[in-house]
Amino acid sequence: MRVLFLVQGEGRGHLTQALSLAQILTIAGHEVTGALVGVTAERGVPAFFSETFTAAITPVFSPGLVYNTGTNELQPFKTTLHAIRHIPSLWRSLKQVQRHIKEHQPDVVVNFYEMLGGLTYALLHPGVPMVCIAHQYMAFHPNFQCPKGQWFYRQAFKLNTRLTCLGARELLALSFDKQADEPAQRLRIVPPLLRQEVTQLKPVTGNSLLAYVTQPGLTVDIQKAHRQRPDVPIDGFHAGVTVPDQVIDETLTYHAIDGKRFLAFMARCKAVITTAGFESVCEAAYLGKPALMIPQPNHYEQACNAIDGERAGVGKASARFDLTLLLDYLPQHDAQVSEQFRAWYGQGYFLFLAALNRATTPRPKSTGGFFGTRVRHLLRS
Known part of the structure; x- marks a missing residue:
């Protein structure tokens, strides 16, 4: 199996998860063909990832989060404005992701919470199945608890999370412990990905x-x-x-x-x-x-x-x-x-490999069309 990674480069969490899955795939005899990593003008690919990841790394522009430099406080409004200002660059990045998938022909794309993945699949329809992995997908699970009285932040968080996984075959939600899967949400609960x-x-x-x-x-x-x-x-x-x-x-x-x-x-x-x-x-x-x-x-x-x-x-x-x-x-x-x-962590090896095998198994075509399926899904969520 040939696997291409698409990784959000903000922080270290998603990058270390990608390193961990690469170790699992290598042990199982599969090939990680490379990683597209979301970067900004101020934030490149971190050294700890580039020095450890053994396949080719391709930086791709992706609008990042905006923090207050004094307090390190996340600023959602400025983050939104920043993304809007960079729409032309964002479109070029989507085309770059599409070209990369077409040229390298992986069997499956694994997206570690990078919005470029969901938008590329929603707008440009690559013909390769995508699986999304992140703890954030627990937001779609009925047992996931969130802060009370923060309606706007909750909706913004869920919208951003939904945009990362448009067109995905499955969402693999990393969880502290075992929870029931949610088939209606394409959601499977899996253990954390930790480095060796x-x-x-x-x-x-x-x-x-x-x-x-x-x-x-x-x-x-x-x-x-x-x-x-x-x-x-x-x-x-x-x-x-x-x-x-x-x-x-x-x-x-x-x-x-x-x-x-x-x-x-x-x-x-x-x-x-x-x-x-x-x-x-x-x-x-x-x-x-x-x-x-x-x-x-x-x-x-x-x-x-x-x-x-x-x-x-x-x-x-x-x-x-x-x-x-x-x-x-x-x-x-x-x-x-x-x-x-x-x-619980020990079950991860088999659960992740099973998910990627499911993704590469051909399935009947939907009769409702891509956007019809997505709209119905968004309405249900």
Whole structure:
């Protein structure tokens, strides 16, 4: 089977999921022909992906999210305006994706939440089946819990998610735990995709808390929490640190961002404090480390992740860096959650291969036409 990836390049979650699936496909004897990665003028293909992914990588322009540079707050309105201004460039990208599929003739396209995939299939109709993979597709599951009272953000999130998967044969929703499939939504629930580097680690129980600092304001919160509880050791990986280790005092040390070192620290920490990105919380759950999940401001998707993660028992959701909340939670954390998570993760190899095999199996043509089918589907959702 020849498989082409289409990957959203925002953040690291979808890219690491692509690396993980590539490892599964290689073990199974299939060929990953390459990856089209959504980039912007300010954000190229990250080094950790380009240095690890073994097939050809093709950057493709895709309008990204807009954040406040001071607070790291997601700005939905400016994100929409940014996308509208780049409609001509977006159309050229759709044509580029279409040409690439036609020239390389994969048996199936796997789309990791890149909107270019759904729009290309809706408007240009490539003749190759597409399967979409992301945790965000859990939004179409009846058991998925979302923040209350945020109707506009909820609808915008679901619309954006729907646009990524137009024309897909199946949606594979990555989930913290096993849930029932939703055939009417083309939705199948599958385990998280984790890198082999994570699954090969041997976790031990440590005394230090591990914090991943992406928001500038979070550094201030760490300092405040540290002053209140100087007896609790904290290791913080901080984007503003330019040396490997910046020792503040005996129980607080900042470290420069380094993926391998971060995983090594995670394997021997007591608990993890992070934004509510799905990937990092899953890594912590696999290693048996409870997580304090702090969504970025206005980031509706991460707010959903935090609620869903708390439901699954992998950690505690919080609107801020609350050391007392985390420390009070730790004695209540069920260690069996990690064992159950690992067992669920172990089913992924067969579930992902089965999904791609289904996608490449010919099926009867729809009598309603592409747009008729999509309209009926959107109305049902």
